[in-house]
Amino acid sequence: MALVVGDPRTPGALPNKNPGQIPDLLRFGLGDIIDAIPAKQSTLLLIAEEIICASATKIMIPSGHIDALKRFANANAEDGKILKNALAQDPSYYRDGLLLGGNGAAAAITFGNSIFFRSAIPDLGTYIHEMVHIHQYARVGPFAFLTSYFQLSMATIIWRAINGRALNPMSSSSHEKQAYQLEARFNSWIAQNP
Numbered sequence: 001m002a003l004v005v006g007d008p009r010t011p012g013a014l015p016n017k018n019p020g021q022i023p024d025l026l027r028f029g030l031g032d033i034i035d036a037i038p039a040k041q042s043t044l045l046l047i048a049e050e051i052i053c054a055s056a057t058k059i060m061i062p063s064g065h066i067d068a069l070k071r072f073a074n075a076n077a078e079d080g081k082i083l084k085n086a087l088a089q090d091p092s093y094y095r096d097g098l099l100l101g102g103n104g105a106a107a108a109i110t111f112g113n114s115i116f117f118r119s120a121i122p123d124l125g126t127y128i129h130e131m132v133h134i135h136q137y138a139r140v141g142p143f144a145f146l147t148s149y150f151q152l153s154m155a156t157i158i159w160r161a162i163n164g165r166a167l168n169p170m171s172s173s174s175h176e177k178q179a180y181q182l183e184a185r186f187n188s189w190i191a192q193n194p
């Protein structure tokens, strides 16, 4: 199987030039391989998710968090649909791992049907926020969700994720707005309905 080496990259693109004595035509990196085979990106994405999950510690969400989600969902129909759909996806929960290692400021990151928390006992509002992302991932699909969530190309997301580099979810994206707004409505409701 031949590997086609792409055009020279612009600065800031995937790191694809291995330093050393390799002739120019033979210089390529993982970024080139991911770029060269877009049809394989869903397979690579699944592999990336497996690598990320294997690097993290599985945790349980406290039953009180799930009870609070259900109480809020039953009292607030619109938001409830989103959160009940998220629960129906049966997401996996983890602590730490590669993704959070590369994204120092984040309290949690959702990748695929998995949520990675910084804390072994996640903050309740953060849990609700990430569950909105689980719903979004299920509704729009992995490519639309991840590229919007990280505002990066899929090839860049995969490369950075498995190399433990920063992905910096954008607080300005429409997915983040929906998650922050629902989290805020949840926090004020739960304060009045403890």
Ligand SMILES: [Zn+2]
Binding pocket: 129, 133, 169, 175, 176, 179
């Ligand atoms: Zn978010």
